Amino acid sequence: MKIELDPNSGFCFGVTNAIKMAEDILGDNETLFCLGDIVHNNVEVNRLKDLGLISINHEEYAKLHDTSVLIRAHGEPPSTYEIAKKQNIQLIDATCPVVLRLQDKIERLGKQIFSNGGQVVIYGKHGHAEVVGLIGQTGGKAIVVMDENDLKKVDFNQPIHLFSQTTRKIKDYQEIAAVIRNKMKNPEYLSIHNSICPSVSGREPELKEFAKNHDIIIFVSGEKSSNGKMLFKVCKEANSNAYFVSKPDDINATWFTNMNSVGISGATSTPWWLMEQVAETIKNIKL
Ligand code: SF4
Incomplete structure (x- = not known):
């Protein structure tokens, strides 16, 4: 055969960078906390665990003080940075530059969109870390849509800015965008942002x-x-x-x-x- x-x-550059940052620090220290699993791969998570990387959830993070925590490539909402400031947590920020750019765009455009009565709709998985980080850029106002059932939450008479989680399939994104366009009173009120990661x-x-x-x-x-x-x-x-x-x-x-x-x-x-x-x-x- x-x-x-x-x-x-193999790893995309965002994941490669996050793992390298973790390995560099683990070389000098015995342990390092990581907010969530550094990568969605248990075998690699276990390899890094053996080197001293400890995955923690948000509840555990909120109780930490005076320590260092790695932010993985998916990024985090602003609330995570606020906790770090208050509790003297040094963040080692490995947010992928592609996610960071998307967060900045949603944060910047979101302000204008909401002040004009528009909506930010994110095509992505409910509860996915990257999506949670993106919603955080809008103060929780973005609407997450994973399938047509979720469209009940969208007002088709008002402007819509549609973004995708970076790792969705292009065809699926185009399909949901077409459904939204068909439902809109004025299709010109729909702006589709190309936010799928090139990797x-x-x-x-x-x-x-x-x-x-x-x-x-x-x-x-x-x-x-x-x-x-x-x-x-x-x-x-x-x-x-x-x-x-x-x-x-x-x-x-x-x-x-x-x-x-x-x-x-x-x-x-x-x-x-x-x-x-x-x-x-x-x-x-x-x-
Ligand atoms: S946005 Fe792209 S490059 Fe960055 S971590 Fe996700 S898949 Fe990798």
Whole structure:
């Protein structure tokens, strides 16, 4: 069996930067807190845990004083920075520059939009850390829409500025934008902002080709990763013989019967070394 690792997969620059910042600090200190898992990949989270990185939730964060906390690439709402100021917490801010730019844009435009009776609508997953950070830029006023059911909260007679969480699928974003446009009394009142990250959207066409070029695709990702789910969907549409795994143990030998070429790909939060381990596991399968 020929096995190929997708050369376009592996960590995006935002995740690479956050992990490097954590590793640099852990080299000098024994432990460091991280607000939320540094990356949606349990295997990588466990590797960094062994180096001393401790994931904490927002409740635990609110009780901290006089310490250092890493902010992961997804970013945080302003309330997190306010707590840090009050409680002498030094933030090591690894918010991805792409997310930071989007936060700034929503914060800046939001003020004008709300003063003109408009609405900020974010197409994204409820409760996702990046989305929570984006809502925070609007003082909680942004409306989160994940599917058509959520559109009940939107007033189609008023101007709408639509943004997407950075890791959504372009086609899904276009579809929800088209539904919103059709419902609007005046479609000119709809502004669609292109806020999907190029590290994710740029991968779609190449990933489709990669998926088509192999008999079977093994997609490696943490289950909580939004871009992992999205990129796996792209694989599955291009090749129905695509399987989602989080670790080498998830591999099922029966998938490979009569298969000549295997493609291994992953999310922007999947470490390259984990894909190599998956490849090694497949190599050792006795058919
Ligand atoms: S997917 Fe894009 S926005 Fe998200 S961390 Fe990576 S580079 Fe940044």
